[in-house]
Amino acid sequence: MKSIQTTKRSPTDHSLCEDPRVRRRVSLLYAGIIAVAFVCSASARAGTGILDAGRLTATGAVTAVDGSAGGGINPWAVIAGYGTNRQIGGSTFYTHLTLPNFQLNAYGAAIGLFDRVELSYARQDFSLGNTGAQLDGAIAGFFGAPVSGLPAPLQFGANDTLSQDIIGLKVRLFGNIVYDQGTLLPEVSVGVHYHQNNNTATIRALGARPNGSTFYISASKLYLDGLFGRYTFVDFNLNVTDANQNGLLGFGGLDRNGAFSNRYHLEPAFSIAQFITRTMAVGYEFRAMPQNQLVGYNALGDAVSRTSDWQDIFLAYFPAKFVSITAAYARLGAIASLPGQNGLYLSLNASF
Amino acid sequence: MITRNSQFHRAWVLGVLLMLPAVAAQAAGADYYAQFGGAAGMRALVNAFVNRVVIDPRISAYFRRTNIPALKAALALQFCQLEGGNCKFSMSMHAVHAQLGVTQAAFNALANDLYLTMDRRAIPMAAQNNLLAKLAAMEPQVVTR
Ligand code: HEM
Numbered sequence: 001m002k003s004i005q006t007t008k009r010s011p012t013d014h015s016l017c018e019d020p021r022v023r024r025r026v027s028l029l030y031a032g033i034i035a036v037a038f039v040c041s042a043s044a045r046a047g048t049g050i051l052d053a054g055r056l057t058a059t060g061a062v063t064a065v066d067g068s069a070g071g072g073i074n075p076w077a078v079i080a081g082y083g084t085n086r087q088i089g090g091s092t093f094y095t096h097l098t099l100p101n102f103q104l105n106a107y108g109a110a111i112g113l114f115d116r117v118e119l120s121y122a123r124q125d126f127s128l129g130n131t132g133a134q135l136d137g138a139i140a141g142f143f144g145a146p147v148s149g150l151p152a153p154l155q156f157g158a159n160d161t162l163s164q165d166i167i168g169l170k171v172r173l174f175g176n177i178v179y180d181q182g183t184l185l186p187e188v189s190v191g192v193h194y195h196q197n198n199n200t201a202t203i204r205a206l207g208a209r210p211n212g213s214t215f216y217i218s219a220s221k222l223y224l225d226g227l228f229g230r231y232t233f234v235d236f237n238l239n240v241t242d243a244n245q246n247g248l249l250g251f252g253g254l255d256r257n258g259a260f261s262n263r264y265h266l267e268p269a270f271s272i273a274q275f276i277t278r279t280m281a282v283g284y285e286f287r288a289m290p291q292n293q294l295v296g297y298n299a300l301g302d303a304v305s306r307t308s309d310w311q312d313i314f315l316a317y318f319p320a321k322f323v324s325i326t327a328a329y330a331r332l333g334a335i336a337s338l339p340g341q342n343g344l345y346l347s348l349n350a351s352f
Numbered sequence: 353m354i355t356r357n358s359q360f361h362r363a364w365v366l367g368v369l370l371m372l373p374a375v376a377a378q379a380a381g382a383d384y385y386a387q388f389g390g391a392a393g394m395r396a397l398v399n400a401f402v403n404r405v406v407i408d409p410r411i412s413a414y415f416r417r418t419n420i421p422a423l424k425a426a427l428a429l430q431f432c433q434l435e436g437g438n439c440k441f442s443m444s445m446h447a448v449h450a451q452l453g454v455t456q457a458a459f460n461a462l463a464n465d466l467y468l469t470m471d472r473r474a475i476p477m478a479a480q481n482n483l484l485a486k487l488a489a490m491e492p493q494v495v496t497r
């Protein structure tokens with residue numbers, strides 16, 4: 001827990017640290033994680049009761065940044081936690097991503113019902129730090145106006161934070177990553193993430209919608225005797241979405257005559273992971289992002305709209321069945337006119 | 353107006369290809385039975401494994417009325433056959449477990465006991481995982497609840 005506290009207090013992370021509401025919420029979450037991990041390790045040998053985490057280590061995966069069981073940026077077909085078809089499981093997570101111009105903090109929890117249904121909640125805080133003032137300057141420069149003349153929602157100033165709440169539902173259709181061996185059959189789930197962006201005025205000023213949904217189908221396959229006789233994991237997803245930067249910049253955009261348009265795009269995503277031991281895996285993820293036009297059909301609009309496909313390489317480690325730590329290098333590319341938003345991703349996950 | 357980059361198209365192809373069993377068919381040549389230590393090694397493994405299972409509080413209740421020596425003999429034969437040791441084993445896993453009410457949690461606990469035993473006996477990882485994969489595939493025959 002200590003290490004995360006220090007991460008949170010990194011010198012560039014003022015806005016979050018100074019917001020007492022966020023602080024209180026995050027420390028409550030830590031308390032929750034500790035409590036869950038504690039109760040679970042106590043009951044781990046107790047039998048095969050309804051909360052007794054009957055699945056094998058790592059089969060609940062880690063938690064993707066949108067709150068679902070998965071990798072770092074992609075949800076996978078597995079149901080969160082360690083519950084079997086007769087059990088209930090769950091997980092909580094905290095993720096911190098440091099980018100050159102932004103900081104992303106995400107935390108949340110998921111519950112898995114009978115290895116069939118997963119309900120999840122995630123909160124993402126995307127803090128701008130000094131970048132807000134930089135963006136103000138760029139926007140004002142484009143219009144040849146003083147910053148004070150910009151509409152209020154586009155004045156970010158210092159330490160502004162874009163935040164969103166994400167509620168997820170995932171339903172496993174068929175398959176089991178552990179038991180389906182010697183067959184091509186993957187585990188397949190469908191899901192939806194509903195996002196509510198809390199910076200309504202700013203998102204509207206960009207020409208987008210503050211709330212929206214991403215629908216997905218996910219096929220996950222684990223080869224227990226995969227490459228090098230180790231576990232090899234592959235996942236392929238199709239997302240149907242109009243999210244800008246996964247909802248951080250709202251949903252949809254403008255069509256040529258300046259009217260709002262929310263055309264959904266079909267976007268592929270995949271993850272691969274190779275286990276080195278039973279409890280440690282390295283992997284790569286790719287998630288295509290829709291490209292909508294924000295602000296307008298002009299140079300400023302092009303700059304702000306430019307979206308890169310998200311990628312990461314990760315190392316995930318389970319020091320114990322109920323705890324995992326994921327470190328990754330995430331390449332999010334261009335965000336809000338600023339290219340090269342690539343950086344270190346750290347995630348802590350506790351589950352039962 | 354912004355248009356998308358070309359990685360997008362490559363992702364489709366790559367993602368679909370990855371779902372194909374690039375990995376699946378490689379184990380054929382390996383002599384896993386030798387890695388288990390042949391007949392003597394397999395017997396010793398099964399012995400230690402079953403001894404662990406019958407005192408595992410998660411699942412010991414299932415084995416209260418089981419003929420343990422017979423179970424050990426049957427499992428040694430079965431594992432020998434699965435790992436290419438030229439043994440003949442033909443018991444129906446469905447028939448043997450039909451009345452036991454084995455749950456997924458019990459099944460996984462047993463798998464857990466097996467790999468812990470194999471770890472302790474320093475069986476090479478690839479040999480362990482080959483056996484685990486074959487046993488995992490029996491879940492539909494063994495688990496009834
Ligand atoms: C893939 C996994 C499994 C395999 C390959 C397997 C194999 C076998 C074999 C070969 C026998 C016959 C032994 C004999 O005839 O003496 C047997 C019996 C038995 N198995 Fe399993 N088993 C598996 C999983 C389980 C699980 C998960 C449980 C419960 C936790 C279980 C409980 C039993 C019991 C209680 C018997 C004795 C039945 C009797 O005496 O009639 N097995 N198993």
